[in-house]
Amino acid sequence: MIDIFQILNYFFEIFSSDMMDIPLIAPIVDYLMQIPLLNILVALILWKPFFAVVIMPGLGVLTLYLLYIVWYERKLTARIQWRVGPLEVARPIRGAIQALADGIRYFFQEAIVHREAHRPYYVQLPILAFIPVLLPILFIPAGSAVGIYTPYSIQLIVTFIALIPITIVAIGWAANSRFAYIGSVREAFMYFAYEVPFIIAVISMIFLYGSGDAYIAVEKQSTIPGVLLNPIAFVVYIIAMLMATSRLPFEIPEADQEIAFGPFVEYSGILFGLVMVLAYEKLYIMTLLFTILFLGGWSGIYCPLLGDLNGPLWLFIKSVVVISILVIVRSIYARYRLDQALRIGWTSMLALSIVALIIGGAVGVWLS
Amino acid sequence: MEEYTLDIPVEPPKELRSLFIPIPPAYVEDVYKSDDFLILVGPQHPGSGHMRLIVRVKGDIIQEVIPDPGYVHRSIEKLAENRLYIQNIPLVERPAIMDAANFNLGYIRVIEEALDIEVPERAKYIRTMLAELCRVGTHLYDAAILAVFLGHTTGFMYPFGIRELICEALVRVTGARFTSSFIIPGGVRRDVDNSTLKWIYDMTLAMERRLKSFERIFIKNPTVIARLKDVGVLTKEEAIKYGVVGPFLRASGVEYDVRKIEPYEVYDELTWDIPVSDAGDGYHRFLVRVNEVAQSLSIVRQCIKQMPEGRVISEQIAENGEDIRGSFYDSLYDLVLPAGEYTTLTEGARGTIIYSIISDGESNVPYRVRIVTPGWLYLRGFMESMKGERLADLQAIYGSFGYFPPEADR
C-alpha cells in the first residue's frame, strides 16, 4: 500500500510541478487538490504536457473541432447554395449535432470486410493511420503547454504529415478493388506533387526564422506575422494544404463521381467513419502548423483570467477560423483533373516555392 | 518506349463473369493480356446514370468504351402498340420527363399531320411556350448533372433551384410538375389564364437574374473551363458521321435545328437564333446549351406577348374550345389514323426526336410506333468522343453530353 502511495505521490509531485495556471478556475482547482486521489487526477489533467496533448490543442478539442467543422462546412455550403443544411435534428441549435448523429449511425452500422480484401490490413490500417495523424500533436507547442519540447518541432511535424499518404495508399491496396487501386495510384501521384513544394515552403519559413523551433518562430513574428514576411510561401502552403487534405478543387484521390471515394470505396460502418475523419484531422494538424508559421501561433491579446490557457486557446481559435475560411472553396470549385493538378504542383507551385525559399533566406538574414 | 508483352497466363477475375457483362470472355482475356485495365462504371456508381460503361484504359488513357445500355428499357414501343392513340400520350413523354412537352408535342404532331387537324393559334403559342419551358428545364437539369460530375455541388444546386421555377410554371399551367400530358390532338387540354401568363413572363426575367449567379459560380468558373475545354472533341465530320443530334451537333459547327429547317408550331413567327460553335469540345457543348437557354426564355416571352385570344382546342375535336374537361374521352378515344407511315421530327432539348407511326387504317391503336430519342442517336458519338481522353474525363464528357439513359433506352 505504502509503495503505491509513494508512487502516486511521486507522480503527483511531477504533475503538480508543471501545472497550467488558469486564474479563472483556480478556486475550484485548489479545492479539488485537497481531496486525496482526486487531486492526482486534477494534477494530471492540468499537467502541461498532458493538457497540450489530450485537452487543448490536442485530442479533446480535436473531437469538438471535428463535430463543429463537419457541421459548419455543411451549413456554409448550404448557405451558399440557397438552402438550409442540417437542421431538423436539433432545431434550436440549427442542427449542430448532425455530425454526432451521423457518427452514431456509422458506429452502430455493420462493418463489412469483403472477401477480396486483405483482412488484417483492411481492418488495422484505418486505425494505424491515426498514428501519423495524431503523433504531431505531441510536438505542437501551444504557449507554455507542450507535449514534448524539441527544437526541431516543425521538422518533426512535417515528417509525420508526410507519412499519412502512405497509410492511405496502403488502405487502397488492402481494399483490393478497382477503384481503390486507381485511388491509391492517384494519391501516390498527388503526394509527390504537393509534398515537394510544401516541404520547400516550410523550409523557407525555417530559413526565415533561423530555427525549427516553434517558440523561436512565434517569437520572431511578434511584430510582423509570417504571412507578410513571406507571402509566396503562404500561398504555396495553402494550395499544398488543399491538395494534401483532398479538398476541392484537388479532391482527386477521393473523387466520388469518378472513382467512388477511391481508396475508401469498400469501407463501411465505423471503419468508414474513421477513414473519413482522417482528412479533417490532417487538415487540423496542418492548420496548427500553418498558424504557427504564418499567423503568429499562440500570440494574441492576453487575458489575465485565463493565464496559461491563453496560448492553447488562441492557437485553437486561429486554426478554426482559418479552416472555416478555407472550407468555402468547396462550394466554389469543380475538381481538377489529375494531370492538371500534377502540372500545377510540379510547375507553378514548385517555382513559387523556390522563390519563397529565396525570400525566406533573404528575410531570414535581415531578421537576424 | 518499347513495350514488352508478358507471356504469363492471365486469368480474368471471376467477378466479371458473375456481373454479367455483355462483352465476350475473349475480349476480357485480351484486355488482361495486353496489360490494360478494365473498369466498369455503373450502374451503381456515383458518376454514372442508369447505364454501365465498360471502359478499357491503358494507364490513364481510355482506349475504348463499350456501352451497356438498357437498364431503363421500359418497352415503350411495344406498349404503344397495345394502347389507344390517346392513351399513348403519357407513355411517350416518359423517356425524358423533364422534356415532357417536346416529347408530347412530337407525338401529337404525327396524329395531327395524319388526320389534318388544324390547331388554333392560341394553342400553338401555348404549346411553343411549354416546349421552350421544358427545353430550359432540361438544359438546367443537364447543367446540374454536369456540375455534379465535375464535383461542383453548388453548380448542382443552382440549376435545380432555378428549375423549381420551371416546375412551378408547369404546375400553374398544366397541374403537374413534370409529366404534363397537356398537349392533345387539336390543341391543349385547358386554356391558360392571363395572370399565369404574366407570372411566367416575370418568372423568365427573375430567372435570368438567378442565372447570372450561376454563370459567375459555374459557367465561367476557371476550374470548369479547365476540365471541359478541349476534352472529348468531335469535329464536324465526326459529328455528322456518327449522327450526333441537337445542341451537340451545333457545338460541332453544323447549323441544324429542326425548329429552323422544318418549322412547326409558331417558331417561324418568332425572332430567335440558334447558337453554333465550331470547337466541338465539352465546354462548347455546354456553352451552346447555355446560350439556348437565353434564346428559349426570349421565345417564351415573345409567345406570351404575341399570344392571341381564342379557342385552344380545335373545332374538329371538341365543341368547348376552352377546356377539354368532360368531353376528353368521347372526342379522342376513337382516333383512327389513315393507313400509312407518318414521321415527324421535333427538336427536343437534347436533339431531334423522331416519331414514326405506322397505321393500318382500321384500328384505333397504332400498328407500330417507332420512337428514336436524341440520347439513342448521339450515344455513338458520345462513345467515340471518349477515346484517347483520360479516365477522369469520362464523367466530364458524360456530363457535357447530358446523356440521360431513360431517354435513350425508352
Place this chain on the structure above:
Amino acid sequence: MIRLEKVKTDPVETLKRHAEAFGEAVRQAIKPDRITVEYPRERRKYPECFRGFIVFDKEKCISCFRCAQICPANAIQMEYFENAYPGIDYAKCIFCHFCVDSCPTGALNTSKVHDIAFKAMEEMRLSAKHIAKLPEIVREEIQTVEYYVDRNTWKLVRKKEMDKLEVAPKPVVVKPRKAACADPENCLGCRLCVNVCPQNAIKVERCEITIEEEVTGTGCILEVQTELCTGCGLCVRQCPMQILTLEEVGE
C-alpha cells in the same frame, strides 16, 4: 445564327473569373438567396388545377366506364356496388387525370393532396368507398409557403393561414346527351346493349318486318327510354353493329 467564340483562357481572364466565383460565394455566404421550402414544417401552396389524389362523388357518377377505359395505366377498375363505381389503384396511378377530364358529369375531381407514404401496396388499392372523401393526412406543418416572383426578385412568402386541400368542383361544360338508335333496321337482336345498360333503359323486342310487302322476316326494334338514360354511352360502345349513337338533347 449566333456563332460562339472559342473561350479564352489567358491568365488575366482566369484571375478575373476566380475573383468573380469567389465573390459570388462570399456574397451568398453573407446574404443568401435562400429558397428552401422546409416541407414537414410548412406546405407549398399549389394552384387549383394541381393534379393530386382524386376525390369521387358517388351522386354524380353514371357508371359510364369512361374513366376506367381511358386510364393509360389501367389503374382504375370499376367495382359493382348499387352501381359500378371506380376504384383507383394508386400503385399504378400516374396522376395524368385523363379520367377527371373524361368524366362527363364531374364525378371525379382533383385535390391538392399528393404527399402520402404507404406502408404496403395492398393499402394503395382503394375502392370507391375510400376515395369518396378527402384522405385524412398526418400533418406537421404550421404555415404555407408560396413562390413570389416579380421581374427582379424571386423569394418565398410564408403565411400563417393554411389553404384548403380540397378543390371546389368545377362545373363541366358538356351538353347532356342520351343514347339513340340511328339505324334500327340493322339491329341484330343480340341484346348486348340491354345487358350492359346500368339503368335498364333499353328494350329490344322481336317483331315482324315486311319490306315492300314482298320479303317478310323477323327483326328487332330497339327502344331507348330517354327518361331513364343517363347518357353513359356503354351501349353505344358495346354495339357490334355500331347503330347506336349519343345525341344531344336540348335544355
Place this chain on the structure above:
Amino acid sequence: MDEFIDFVRGGPLGPIKKWGTRWSLWPVHLVTACCGAELAHAFACGYDGERIGALNYGIARQTNLIIVEGAITRKMARVLRITWEQMPDPKFVIVMGACGLQGGLFWNGYHMVKPSDVVPVDFFIPGCPPTPEALLRGIRQLQDKIITGEAKTSATFPEIPLEPGRKPRVLPKSPKKVSKAPAVLVNVPKQVEWDFGEKLVEELRAKIEAKSVTITGKNRIAVKVERDYIPKAALKLRDMGFDHVKNVNVVDVPNEDKFIVEYHFSSYSVKELMPVIVNIFADVPRDEPRVKSLAKMFPSADYLEREMHDFFGVVFEGNPWTGRKFLLAPDTPEYPLRKDFKLEEEVYVR
C-alpha cells in the same frame, strides 16, 4: 457475440442507435429511372433533404437507404439486389413512383420487375413522378418507423358505406378496335406542294433501281428496293449528300409473312436536304430475316441496328454485335416486338 449484438440493439444503447439512424438516413446513389429527377429536386435547394438528415451519398457501403426511383427493369433488378446486399445493416428501402410499385404506366411491359419482389420495401410512394414533398414524407415516415418500430401509412381513408352489388352478365367491352387483317403500307402517296421533292424523286428514280419511289408527305420520300439492294442504294444516297441514318425501323407483318426493314436517311451537310427524310425500305421474309448491315458505311446506324435485332430478331449481317443482346436483358423473352408476342390485356372491372 450474440449477446453483444443484443446488448447493442436492445440494451441501454438501443435508443442512441435509433436516434442516430433516424437522423442519418443516407440514400445511396442508385438511379433507376426518371423519378431521379424529382429525387434530385428533393435533395436540391428547393426542398433540401439534408435538413432532415438525409444526404445523398455515393456508394452502397457507406449508406443505409435505397430509394428506388421508379421503374426496375430486368437488367436493373440484379443491380438493385447487389446494391442491397452490399449495404451494411440496418438498411431501408423506399420505393417511389408508380413504375416501382405495380409497374404504373408500364404494368404489362415485358422488361419490368417489381422492386418489392427483389428487396424488402419499407415504404411506397405513389405518383409519376411523386412530388418532392411526397418523397420527404416517406423519409419522415421511415424516421418514425425507426423510433416506434412499426410502419404507418401517413393517411387514413375515411370510408363511406356502400353495399356490394352483383356483376352483370355482360361486361362493357374494351374500347380498343384492332384490325384482324391489317393492311400495312409504308409508302402511301400523299399530294403535297413540294417542287424540290419532285425533282428529288426524279433523281432517285434515275440513280436507284427502286421498285417504287413515293412522296409520302412534305419532305418525306419512301423508296422501295430489293432486300439485297439496300447497301447499294445507301451508297448512292451517300453520294447524293445523305450523310447519316436517322432511324432504322422494322415492322412485323405476320399476315403477309414478312418484315419491312426501313432505313431513314437524312443530311447534315447539304442545306436543301436537311429537312428531307428518305426512307429506303425492303420486304424481308419472316422465316429468313437477314439484311446486310449498313453499320460500316453509316456508323450512325450501328446502335439502331443492334436494337432492332434485339426487338425483332432481324439479323443484320456484318454488324459487329449481331447475335448478342444489346439493349435487352439476356433473360428477356425472345424478340418481344414481334406481333405474336402478346401482352397482358387491360381489365376494367374488379
